[in-house]
Amino acid sequence: MHNGHTAEPQSYWHASAPPPVPTAPLPEAVDVVVVGGGLLGSWTAYWLARAGVAVALIERTAISWGATGRNGGFVRAGTAGGYADTVARIGPEAARVVWELSAAGQALIAQIIEEEGIDCDYRTPGTLSLALTDESLAEMRQSLERMQIVGLPGALLDRRGVQELIATPLGPEITGGLFFADGGLLHSARYLAGIARAAEQHGARLCLAAVEGLTPTDGGTIVRTSGGSVHAGRVIVAVNAWTDELISALAGRIVPVRGQILAYEPLPPVFTTGVGASVTPTGEYWQQTLDGSIVIGGCRADAPLGDVGVRESVPTPDVIASIERVLPRLFPQLAGLRVARSWAGLMAFTADYLPVADAAPSLPGVWVTGGFCGHGMPYGPRLGQLLAEAALTGTTPAALAPLRIDRPTLAPLAVAV
Numbered sequence: 001m002h003n004g005h006t007a008e009p010q011s012y013w014h015a016s017a018p019p020p021v022p023t024a025p026l027p028e029a030v031d032v033v034v035v036g037g038g039l040l041g042s043w044t045a046y047w048l049a050r051a052g053v054a055v056a057l058i059e060r061t062a063i064s065w066g067a068t069g070r071n072g073g074f075v076r077a078g079t080a081g082g083y084a085d086t087v088a089r090i091g092p093e094a095a096r097v098v099w100e101l102s103a104a105g106q107a108l109i110a111q112i113i114e115e116e117g118i119d120c121d122y123r124t125p126g127t128l129s130l131a132l133t134d135e136s137l138a139e140m141r142q143s144l145e146r147m148q149i150v151g152l153p154g155a156l157l158d159r160r161g162v163q164e165l166i167a168t169p170l171g172p173e174i175t176g177g178l179f180f181a182d183g184g185l186l187h188s189a190r191y192l193a194g195i196a197r198a199a200e201q202h203g204a205r206l207c208l209a210a211v212e213g214l215t216p217t218d219g220g221t222i223v224r225t226s227g228g229s230v231h232a233g234r235v236i237v238a239v240n241a242w243t244d245e246l247i248s249a250l251a252g253r254i255v256p257v258r259g260q261i262l263a264y265e266p267l268p269p270v271f272t273t274g275v276g277a278s279v280t281p282t283g284e285y286w287q288q289t290l291d292g293s294i295v296i297g298g299c300r301a302d303a304p305l306g307d308v309g310v311r312e313s314v315p316t317p318d319v320i321a322s323i324e325r326v327l328p329r330l331f332p333q334l335a336g337l338r339v340a341r342s343w344a345g346l347m348a349f350t351a352d353y354l355p356v357a358d359a360a361p362s363l364p365g366v367w368v369t370g371g372f373c374g375h376g377m378p379y380g381p382r383l384g385q386l387l388a389e390a391a392l393t394g395t396t397p398a399a400l401a402p403l404r405i406d407r408p409t410l411a412p413l414a415v416a417v
């Protein structure tokens, strides 16, 4: 196991579905090495193996050990910053391309978990963003109008419409909400274990080692690992919060940010949809799983520096206490819920709230992806497919253009690390 991980509390997802530890021996040489067994790496390895390519996925701890196995389990097409924000930053055409990547990803999840027989509680009850003031409801209306112009779905709900979706009385703050009927929820650890297992069944080799560096060589890259070196024709680096450890050119541009989260002991159904709210400026989100546990995260704004630059996946008492105040404040009858466990995971943020997926600077035959800003779930399947295509053809697919590294909006993030 990777150093320092023993003190990390287990997520609800890992406690209910222990993450698989790779067991295949490292090859001496292979067509493609994928670094990182999160959702980006696992999907990329899956598509490569399905295409008949010899691929080794190298993960240093366990499949889904990073953000993927610690997250909120929401799958919703779109960008971390929201549609209007993305249009303002990169223009309507690039925003449309990115949106389509995420929507295609969401469709692929449904298709592939069916094809591969993966049991991960995937369902699409929709996701609901709560408005807590009249102003925020008006902003939601404006944002929805802009989305509807380009044919994106969504419905504005008044307070009564919100109450119809939630089986406990609303507190006085809630003025309405924005509902996305196609929003999905799943069990993150079972989902990714299933994708990794399917990749293995298609012929991918899943190896346990920490990648320590990449050195260009004739006809490929030497991937240096804790278990020895591997010669790879092409390499995909998919380590998200840890990107700067392998691709130093992205230090400061893809920045780790801690997300904290907890699960309550099971209770009868209250929430069927995923729900989000901005009780703090950085936002909160929760889902009730099929066993009745509510998994809720957020409140970064209550952490010093918003937990930006933090590289330890451990929760802090102050932020967990803030998260515990969210549900009783919004829904008075949800006072006294009992916390079953709390944990933390590392997200990776960029200045424009968009991920990177591009050829790595100064490393021929290497591509890098990361920087999902807490919203990576809908991207994994389609980005993985496009990165597999890059590794197969040696050319970056045109659909990845908005996520290139030299885009002007990918400025360094000013943080105290």
Ligand SMILES: Cc1cc2nc3c(=O)[nH]c(=O)nc-3n(C[C@H](O)[C@H](O)[C@H](O)COP(=O)(O)OP(=O)(O)OC[C@H]3O[C@@H](n4cnc5c(N)ncnc54)[C@H](O)[C@@H]3O)c2cc1C
Pocket (backbone or CB within 6 Å): 035, 036, 037, 038, 039, 040, 041, 058, 059, 060, 061, 062, 063, 064, 065, 066, 067, 068, 069, 070, 071, 072, 073, 074, 075, 076, 209, 210, 211, 212, 238, 239, 240, 241, 242, 245, 246, 258, 259, 260, 261, 297, 344, 345, 346, 347, 369, 370, 372, 373, 374, 375, 376, 377, 378
């Ligand atoms: C608390 C929290 C809640 C979130 N909620 C949601 C949500 O509800 N919906 C959503 O869309 N997104 C959510 N996200 C974000 C989402 O989980 C991420 O965007 C996504 O999981 C990123 O996947 P990844 O494969 O890029 O990275 P990760 O899942 O972090 O995977 C990276 C992997 O690389 C491995 N690794 C790192 N360095 C090395 C190395 N040197 N050698 C070998 N292996 C290495 C790590 O062990 C890890 O397994 C959340 C994130 C957090 C932390």
